[in-house]
Amino acid sequence: MSDEGLETFEVSGGPEPEPERPARPERRVAPMAEKRYLCVTIVDHNAIIEQTGEESYVHLRIPVALAEAGLKMVPPGKLGTIDAGLIVEMIEEGATGELINLTEEKKTISIRVE
Secondary structure (H helix, E strand, O other): OOOOOOOOOOOOOOOOOOOOOOOOOOOOOOOHHHHOEEEEEEEEHHHHHHOOOOOOEEEEEEEHHHHHHHHHOOOOOOOOOOOHHHHHHHHHOOOOEEEEEEEOOOEEEEEEEO
């Protein structure tokens, strides 16, 4: 039998080195801004007084990163004339503490960043 066309190789005594693995990205610790929460509390006094059976209390507490989506969860009409886009803009600019505290005869609205 002829050895033509066959390639030969030598086997060394040591194991083959393991291929390099890509470095695992470091876990990122969330900055303080991401640990803040948007808190929205709405009390509809009119529904309580008139006993209409409507939801009279809304309390929402979500991370500020989800502020825009969270404000969409507030039932329609409960925020009155408050511009949700303006609230999101204030949060993006770094506002903290109480943003809005509106108390009127029929409704109390409190929006704050904790």
